Amino acid sequence: MKIVLDAGHGGHDPGAIANGLREKDLTLAIVKHIGKMLEEYEGVEILYTRTDDRFLELSERAAIANKAGADFFLSVHINAGGGTGFESYVHPNANSATIAYQNVIHAEIMKSLGNVNDRGKKRANYAVLRETKMPAILTENLFIDNPNDAAKLKSEQFLLQIAYGHVEGIAKAFGLKKKAEPQPKEKTTQEKKLYRVQVGAFSDRKNAERLVEELKKKGYSAVIV
Structure with missing residues (x-):
């Protein structure tokens, strides 16, 4: 199974900035944690749209996944705008399989985040969801401009919790099995x-x-x- 992990923003596009944090740094850190954890599962090939601080057009991100023939596309973001909590998105025309994946992944992420506001499962015509040819989900992981959310995002342990929730959700949605421990x-x-x-x-x-x-x-x- 090929999974493409997309860290939102990068390069001259920092994404949202607040409370001493930059969205592009947080998304890259979370995506790298997700990729590392997914390596523990059988038959999983992990691809990244970026692994460093570089800029990519939205269409380039989708093209990477399409060219690779990926089975699943995950785009990770941090929210802004004065709210609080977690939300996930699929395209308005998402098929039933994608919606089923969103249901499972969203639930597992919320379990991992603990006492965090659930802003719900949503739909949006985002380019990375519209232009990808495989099931695709975009997650918005707390609000960078909310002081309480930002305090959590400054914790490496919390970033690992975010990543863990994504991985647990993907593993459950796609029936992935962990590699056997070497005897x-x-x-x-x-x-x-x-x-x-x-x-x-x-x-x-x-x-x-x-x-x-x-x-x-x-x-x-x-x-x-």
Whole structure:
């Protein structure tokens, strides 16, 4: 499965700016976290519209996904305008599958964000939703110009929570499975460390033999030297 991750804005387009934050920086950080987490799933190929601070036209972003033959397109943004909370968007003409994906992903993100206002599942004629040929969702993750939201967005832990919610939603929507944990390899005898311990010295051999027997009963290897 090919997933294209789109960090909103970039380069000479910083997006919204407020409270010492720039939208383009936050979206890139979140998208990189999402990509890293998605690497833990089987059969997932992750593509990015940008991985650094560069400008891309909206049509270029959609074209990257279309050219790659992506199965899903996710565009990440930070809101502005004095509100608070999270909302997600699909195109007004989105098909039933895209709407179903939005329902699942939106719900998982809200679970991850905790006590955050749910602004709802919406529709908009955004270029990246209109021009992409695959199911596409755009998320608006809190308001950069709201002091309380901005305080959360300044926390790396909170950005990870945002990313985690997106990943949980994508995994649930598309039935992704985590890669199996590699089993620890059994060490060979040569690789195992052996430690020799000398315990006591006895003038009476019988006392030494008695200790050896006790050690053997407990599973230790013991000899008289």
